[in-house]
Amino acid sequence: MTDRIAIIGFGNIANAIITPLLDKKLLQPENVYCVVNSEKSLENLKKNYKHNINIYRSGSKESKIIWDCQYKLLSIKPQQFNDISEFHYVKNKDNLIISILAGVSINKLKQKFPNHKCVRVVTNIPIIVGKGLTGITWGETITDDQKLITRKLFQNTSKIYELTEDYLDIFLALTSSGPAIIALIIEALSDGGLSGGLQKNLSEELVIEMILGTINLIKELKLSTSELKNLVTSPGGTTISALRVLEKKSIRSALIESIVSASNRSREFR
Ligand SMILES: NC(=O)c1ccc[n+]([C@@H]2O[C@H](COP(=O)([O-])OP(=O)(O)OC[C@H]3O[C@@H](n4cnc5c(N)ncnc54)[C@H](OP(=O)(O)O)[C@@H]3O)[C@@H](O)[C@H]2O)c1
Numbered sequence: 362m363t364d365r366i367a368i369i370g371f372g373n374i375a376n377a378i379i380t381p382l383l384d385k386k387l388l389q390p391e392n393v394y395c396v397v398n399s400e401k402s403l404e405n406l407k408k409n410y411k412h413n414i415n416i417y418r419s420g421s422k423e424s425k426i427i428w429d430c431q432y433k434l435l436s437i438k439p440q441q442f443n444d445i446s447e448f449h450y451v452k453n454k455d456n457l458i459i460s461i462l463a464g465v466s467i468n469k470l471k472q473k474f475p476n477h478k479c480v481r482v483v484t485n486i487p488i489i490v491g492k493g494l495t496g497i498t499w500g501e502t503i504t505d506d507q508k509l510i511t512r513k514l515f516q517n518t519s520k521i522y523e524l525t526e527d528y529l530d531i532f533l534a535l536t537s538s539g540p541a542i543i544a545l546i547i548e549a550l551s552d553g554g555l556s557g558g559l560q561k562n563l564s565e566e567l568v569i570e571m572i573l574g575t576i577n578l579i580k581e582l583k584l585s586t587s588e589l590k591n592l593v594t595s596p597g598g599t600t601i602s603a604l605r606v607l608e609k610k611s612i613r614s615a616l617i618e619s620i621v622s623a624s625n626r627s628r629e630f631r
Pocket residue numbers: 369370371372373374375396397398399400401402403419436437438439441444445461462463483484485486537
């Protein structure tokens with residue numbers, strides 16, 4: 362990419378999106394203009410970030426330069442959305458805002474950035490290791506070039522799904538909140554191992570390898586989840602005894618409701 366790109370908010374996710382592109386030289390550091398809120402983050406990035414990008418503090422005179430970039434990645438928290446306003450000299454309607462904010466609708470983006478076209482993206486944290494999932498909803502009249510650039514930002518590190526906006530909240534709940542749910546499950550299962558006398562590290566390693574192995578089995582043999590369950594559940598055995606406890610504690614319902622709740626929370630930001 363030879364275009365200049367502004368990053369509004371350079372936290373965990375922006376870092377995960379942009380750093381691999383800089384590492385692979387798909388973006389040039391001199392073309393990246395980013396703005397953060399606090400002096401602390403500014404200093405930290407200036408001192409410790411491995412690529413020599415342009416970094417500014419929000420509200421500073423120099424930071425206005427971000428509005429000259431045709432492409433802008435909006436990567437603040439939804440709660441910080443009201444603190445941002447479009448610089449009123451922006452008049453080029455081909456400028457593009459690519460928002461990764463949970464829940465914030467294209468409509469709300471258009472109201473906030475009337476002189477921009479807007480795209481809404483949901484991505485997830487495994488993009489750090491190139492195993493991300495990214496959902497994209499195009500706003501109106503997005504050009505092919507703008508689609509190309511947006512895809513380029515994510516295709517190196519994630520599988521891309523283009524969806525209508527109606528599905529973006531549930532996509533977010535499953536893929537973006539999902540890693541935290543899986544982390545909790547790993548932690549809880551490891552505690553089970555710990556309770557049985559295993560060392561914490563060993564217990565966690567076993568859980569992670571077991572999950573990876575199970576996923577590979579499902580993918581490679583194209584097993585359905587019930588086929589897999591039947592494969593390892595013998596009459597009167599240990600596994601059915603474990604599953605019985607989970608059913609008693611309504612784990613299915615808890616997991617379903619956790620996804621519905623994350624999706625509803627995302628809708629609240631609309
Ligand atoms: N975490 C996830 O797994 C995940 C996944 C997908 C999408 N998302 C979305 O990604 C977005 C960012 O999440 P995150 O976890 O990366 O948050 P984060 O680490 O807290 O980063 C937020 C960034 O925004 C900056 N910022 C705050 N107010 C600003 C302002 N007025 N002007 C300019 N910059 C400002 C912060 O600067 P300071 O550090 O100086 O405050 C920080 O650099 C969220 O909207 C979230 O919904 C998150």
